[in-house]
Amino acid sequence: MKAKTQEELIYLxxxxxxxxxxxxxxxxxxxxxxxxxxxxxxxxxxPTCGRHFCLxxxxxxxxxxxxxxxxxxIPVGPKGTLVTYFMAEQSFLLPTTGEMLKIPFAVGIVLLxxxxxxLQHQLEETDTEKIKPxxxxxxxxxxxxxxxxxxxxxxxxKTIHE
Amino acid sequence: MANRVxxxxxxxxxxxxxxxxxNDGELIYDAVTKALADADLSINDMESVMSGxxxxxxxxxLNDAMLxxxxxxxxxxxxxxxxxxxxxxxxxxxGWYHVASGLFxxxxxIGWEKHDEGLVTPAISTITxxxxxxxxxxxxxxxxxxxxVAYMQRSGCKLEHAAMVRANASQAAARNPNxxxxxxxxxxxxxxxxxxxYPLNLLMCCPTSLGATALILASESKAKKICKKPxxxxxxxxxxxxxxxxxxxxxEKRWTSHMEAGAxxxxxxxxxxxxxxxxxxxxxxxxxFAIPMWLEDFLICEPNEGWKLVEKGxxxxxxxxxxxxxGGVLCTNSIGxxxxxxxxxxxxxxxxxxxxxxxxREVKQALASGFGGSYWSDLLLLSKTKD
Amino acid sequence: xxxxxxxPVLFEGYVIMPYKYSVGSLASxxxxxxxxxxxxxxxxxxxxxxxxxxxxxxCPKCFSKVEELxxxxxxxxxxxxxxxxxxxxxxxxxxxxxxxxxxxxxxxTAITHFIxxxxxxxxxxGMKLEPVFKAKRDANILDIEYFQPA
Numbered sequence: 001m002k003a004k005t006q007e008e009l010i011y012l013x014x015x016x017x018x019x020x021x022x023x024x025x026x027x028x029x030x031x032x033x034x035x036x037x038x039x040x041x042x043x044x045x046x047p048t049c050g051r052h053f054c055l056x057x058x059x060x061x062x063x064x065x066x067x068x069x070x071x072x073x074i075p076v077g078p079k080g081t082l083v084t085y086f087m088a089e090q091s092f093l094l095p096t097t098g099e100m101l102k103i104p105f106a107v108g109i110v111l112l113x114x115x116x117x118x119l120q121h122q123l124e125e126t127d128t129e130k131i132k133p134x135x136x137x138x139x140x141x142x143x144x145x146x147x148x149x150x151x152x153x154x155x156x157x158k159t160i161h162e
Numbered sequence: 163m164a165n166r167v168x169x170x171x172x173x174x175x176x177x178x179x180x181x182x183x184x185n186d187g188e189l190i191y192d193a194v195t196k197a198l199a200d201a202d203l204s205i206n207d208m209e210s211v212m213s214g215x216x217x218x219x220x221x222x223x224l225n226d227a228m229l230x231x232x233x234x235x236x237x238x239x240x241x242x243x244x245x246x247x248x249x250x251x252x253x254x255x256x257g258w259y260h261v262a263s264g265l266f267x268x269x270x271x272i273g274w275e276k277h278d279e280g281l282v283t284p285a286i287s288t289i290t291x292x293x294x295x296x297x298x299x300x301x302x303x304x305x306x307x308x309x310x311v312a313y314m315q316r317s318g319c320k321l322e323h324a325a326m327v328r329a330n331a332s333q334a335a336a337r338n339p340n341x342x343x344x345x346x347x348x349x350x351x352x353x354x355x356x357x358x359x360y361p362l363n364l365l366m367c368c369p370t371s372l373g374a375t376a377l378i379l380a381s382e383s384k385a386k387k388i389c390k391k392p393x394x395x396x397x398x399x400x401x402x403x404x405x406x407x408x409x410x411x412x413x414e415k416r417w418t419s420h421m422e423a424g425a426x427x428x429x430x431x432x433x434x435x436x437x438x439x440x441x442x443x444x445x446x447x448x449x450x451f452a453i454p455m456w457l458e459d460f461l462i463c464e465p466n467e468g469w470k471l472v473e474k475g476x477x478x479x480x481x482x483x484x485x486x487x488x489g490g491v492l493c494t495n496s497i498g499x500x501x502x503x504x505x506x507x508x509x510x511x512x513x514x515x516x517x518x519x520x521x522x523r524e525v526k527q528a529l530a531s532g533f534g535g536s537y538w539s540d541l542l543l544l545s546k547t548k549d
Numbered sequence: 550x551x552x553x554x555x556x557p558v559l560f561e562g563y564v565i566m567p568y569k570y571s572v573g574s575l576a577s578x579x580x581x582x583x584x585x586x587x588x589x590x591x592x593x594x595x596x597x598x599x600x601x602x603x604x605x606x607x608c609p610k611c612f613s614k615v616e617e618l619x620x621x622x623x624x625x626x627x628x629x630x631x632x633x634x635x636x637x638x639x640x641x642x643x644x645x646x647x648x649x650x651x652x653x654x655x656x657x658t659a660i661t662h663f664i665x666x667x668x669x670x671x672x673x674x675g676m677k678l679e680p681v682f683k684a685k686r687d688a689n690i691l692d693i694e695y696f697q698p699a
Contacts, residue, residue, distance in 0.1 A: 010577040011184045011279075012570045012690045016221050019638075022292045022560040029557040032293075055294055061404045083317070086307030087360035096296060098565035107298045109308050120298045128360050133315045149558055150209035151294045185573035191607050191614070205612045221568030280568040293560050489622050 017098075027058040027068060036149035040142045043115045045072040051116035052076065067108035077112035079160065080119075081124055085111045088129055110137055122156040136160045164262035166548050168392035169509045170383035171201030171270075177342040177371045177494045178543030180278045187232030188221060190274050193374035194234055197270065197357035201378045201388055205270075206380070210260055211273040214253040215498030216242040216259040216287045220276050227520050233272055246289070247302070247446065247534015248400075249273060250375065250502030251542060257379040258395050262536035267381045273502035274374035282370055282497070289535070297373040302534075303367060310451040314361065317458075318399065318468035324366050325352035328492060331447075334479050335489025342371040342494040352450075361375045366450035375502045377509075382548070393509040396527070397422045397431055398542040402535075412419035423531075425461035427541050436462040439484045440543070441525040442511050444504040446533040447490045453477060457485070460531070460541065484521040487511065501532030505542055512546050575606040578618055580688040587652035587682045589693075590618040591656045603690070609658065623680045624699055625653035632669050641691065645669070651678055651696055662690075666697030 024032065027044060034042050043054035048063040053078045060067055086095040088105040106123040108131075124140070125131055137157040172195030173188060184192070190213065198205060205211075211234050217223050226235065226242035245252045257271035284302030290296050299305070307392055325407075329349045335341035347365060353397035355365040385392040401419040424436075433439045443462070447453050454468030463471060469478055477485040486492070488507040491500050510516040510530035526544070533538035572580060575592060582588045592604030596613040606615050630649035633640070647664040649672070664672055666681065678696040686692040 006573065007183070008577060008581060009574065010572045011182060012572070012676045012689060014221060014568055014570065016564070016566040016568065018564045018566075020292075020562060020564065022562070023557040024293050024560070025557050027408075028293060032558045062551070084308045085360075086304050086313040087357075088304070088312065089357045089359065092301060093281055093565075093567070094285045095287050095564050095566060096292065096562050098563070107304060120295065122298060133311070144287075151297065182571045183574040183577075185571050185576065185606075188606050189575045195614075220568065221566060221570065231605060231609050234612055238610070276571075279570060281566060283567060288564055292562060293558065 008094050027056045030070070031056050032149040035141075035153045036147045039144065039147070040075045041077045041112065041139060041154070042073045043076040043112070045074070047070075047072070052114060053117050054112050073122055074114060076114035078141065080110045080112035080115075080137055080139075080157075081119055082108050082123075082131070082133070082135050082157075083111050084133070085123060085131055087126065087131075088097075102162040106131065108137060112139075112156055121151070121154055124156045124158040130159070136162055148151055165264050166382040167395045167503075168380050168382070168389070168548075169395065169544070170192070170380045170385050170392050171197040171203065171376075171387040172506045172509055173197030173200055174340055174503060174506055175373045175376060176340050177373035177496060177517075179342060179369065181276070181369060181372055182278075186222075186225065186274070186276050187229045189276060189372065189374050190229060190272055190376075193233040193272060193274065193376040194270065197378050203268070203378065203388065205234040207268055208270040209266045209268050209274070210233060210236065210240040210271045211238050211258060211454040212240040212242070212253060213274065214245075214249040214502075215274050216246070216249065217244045217284065217287065219280045219282060219497065221280050234270065244498075245535060246538065246539045247448065247497060248298040248501055248532035248538050249498045249534070250500055251446070251505060251530065251532025251540035253502050254377060254395070254505045254542065255398050255400065255540060258398065261379050261381050263387065264381075264536035267384045269379045270376060271379065271502070272376045273499040275498040275500075276372040277370035277496060277515040278372055298340075303362060304357050306449045307362050307454075309455070310361050310449065313451055313455045317449065317455075317466040317469060319454055322349065322353065322360055323469040323472050324361070325349045325455060327450040327453050327477075328352045328365050330472075330475075330478050331486065331489050331492040334487050334519055335493035337479070338488050339517075340373075340494075341489040342373070342496075343369050344493070361451075362449050368448045368491045371491070371494050371496040373494065373496040373499050373503070375499050375506050377502060379504060391513045391515075393512045394548045395543045397427060398547040399427045400542065401426070401539045412452075415450045417461050420459035420533075420541075421461060421540040422458055423539040424462065426460065427543060431543060436460075438530075440527045440529050441523045442508065442521050442527045443483070443485045443529040443531070444488065444508040444511070445490060445529075446484055446488050446501050446504055447492050447532045448495065448533065450492060453485050453490075456531075468495060473498055474515070479519060480522045484523065487516070487519050487521050489519075492530060497534075501534070501540065504530040504532065505544070508542075508544050512544055551648070555600055573606060575604055575618070576617065579604045579693075582618075583692050584686040584688040589621045589653065591617045591621050591653070591682065593617045599657045600655060601658045602653055603660055619655070621646045621653050621655045623653065623655070623694070625651045625662070625678050627672070627678055627696075628652055628659055629674055630664060630672055642673045646673055649678075649696065662693060663695035665695030
């Protein structure tokens with residue numbers, strides 16, 4: 001059999017770096033303001049179905065109703081129940097920073113006490129043996145002087161025993 | 163009333179992890195010329211040409227602008243689509259709309275991806291809200307890992323069952339010359355693979371592949387002239403999901419877009435025993451838990467029974483209800499192509515042209531699904547007979 | 550009834566995505582010839598004889614597969630042009646600079662490239678051009694630094 005000669009193939013290596021701006025809208029703006037100034041996690045409410053959303057939604061995903069009435073907001077959590085989770089044991093490039101994810105990285109799907117929909121955030125615990133379904137967790141909120149009005153004002157969720 | 167639509171031409175490239183000797187357009191051209199040859203038609207016969215893939219995955223935006231030379235779309239009507247993982251099945255469905263409307267007789271639809279050239283996980287992460295969700299998503303796999311943990315919790319399914327699914331898929335892919343990962347793995351080998359994101363280890367995740375699939379769809383009058391073995395697109399359903407917690411079944415009754423899709427499709431077609439009335443299912447199975455979990459969600463089997471079917475070996479190529487006899491997305495995942503490939507493979511099973519991975523049952527009706535975005539579902543019913 | 554009237558929060562960030570692009574087998578041959586021998590070549594259709602440049606492996610006219618490269622002199626004619634004055638993040642050169650659509654002798658399609666070695670006021674459609682190659686070439690289209698009057 002004739003030996004196959006290796007053909008040189010050209011490819012281009014490039015990096016796309018696209019700047020963007022993102023406005024949260026007034027409802028999430030209010031959520032972040034309350035989190036930053038008062039350290040409170042709020043849920044808003046759909047006037048049609050009565051569900052409490054945390055993170056707040058300006059429009060109900062089911063009823064398509066506007067949910068902007070401020071008097072219907074209630075504090076939820078900071079305790080809640082872990083619904084499910086994933087654990088990253090391999091790193092990935094983070095498109096927001098261009099850096100690699102620090103592993104192990106556990107993310108929990110948490111139903112905060114008083115809320116009707118789930119919230120996803122980092123878990124403090126990264127040992128899969130110690131993460132139990134439906135275990136109780138609590139949001140750890142940064143001290144006031146460190147809070148910036150973003151999702152990282154919640155550091156992570158820690159395991160609690162009640 | 164919609165006109166009948168048939169698949170009369172099927173073309174797929176071989177699938178692999180690297181293919182540096184072709185560019186994006188040449189990959190598409192390969193699938194298109196194969197589909198035209200299969201139907202014995204020329205590009206000039208096509209009244210509309212449409213393509214779909216994932217913007218950003220190869221660092222392109224609106225890539226059909228530069229690719230219409232290779233797809234044959236130049237000078238013709240049509241559009242480019244991106245609906246996430248469902249883009250391939252949506253291409254087949256959009257082709258259906260064009261022909262069923264009576265406005266077109268012959269339409270070419272293409273799904274493709276060249277995964278070796280971009281980074282999938284960061285690209286997928288950009289689909290979410292950057293203020294709250296993006297830091298925690300880590301691509302599609304994060305969402306799939308969480309639904310897998312939830313499935314294990316509620317159904318009794320174990321990691322071993324996912325390993326059985328992957329071992330079965332490897333047996334099937336070994337018989338499919340167009341599949342990407344054709345190595346045969348035992349259950350033990352799958353169990354011992356490196357953990358990527360609990361509970362999904364490396365072999366329980368789909369690979370990043372490249373490839374393209376093209377389908378030619380025809381109206382009833384054209385189909386009869388062109389093709390001895392037209393495959394009829396009998397019905398299809400698309401369901402979008404509500405963003406939120408209902409799919410985990412916590413606090414509220416569990417509801418998923420797959421459940422809605424199965425319920426609608428089977429009711430409309432008077433199907434009461436899906437595992438009898440359809441004979442094969444080419445499922446969009448992006449990770450190993452998908453097959454047992456989504457057989458339940460599509461209402462094909464009872465809740466918590468999916469993993470028992472895996473245990474019994476019922477879902478193998480020669481089993482009582484073969485699922486993804488091509489090896490599925492588990493062995494070949496060129497995302498923009500993955501869901502159209504499910505439709506193509508289901509159609510090949512109906513034609514009896516699947517070759518070595520033809521199922522042993524006689525196939526009269528087949529299901530094909532698409533999955534992607536924020537858990538959207540496409541479910542298609544294909545048939546050997548037009549009624 | 551009090552509605553939420555607070556200001557939205559503004560996030561600013563980047564999407565950073567590295568990617569590759571395989572030019573394919575035929576275009577690889579073109580770029581290697583450009584890099585190694587400063588030769589420009591077009592792709593000739595075996596069926597309708599159309600020569601497309603820069604070379605693409607499918608004939609834009611008759612949809613045939615094209616596998617043959619033919620060498621071109623590199624000289625050509627300016628079809629049309631513009632001068633870029635505004636600055637943005639993605640440009641290869643600092644403005645002002647001129648870009649032109651250039652049809653090479655022996656080719657049936659044209660390429661967009663820079664025009665240099667000439668005062669902007671002297672650029673005229675129809676003028677004859679020739680390529681100026683970079684000293685250090687990396688097998689990409691910028692191995693041609695610009696086209697100048699021949």
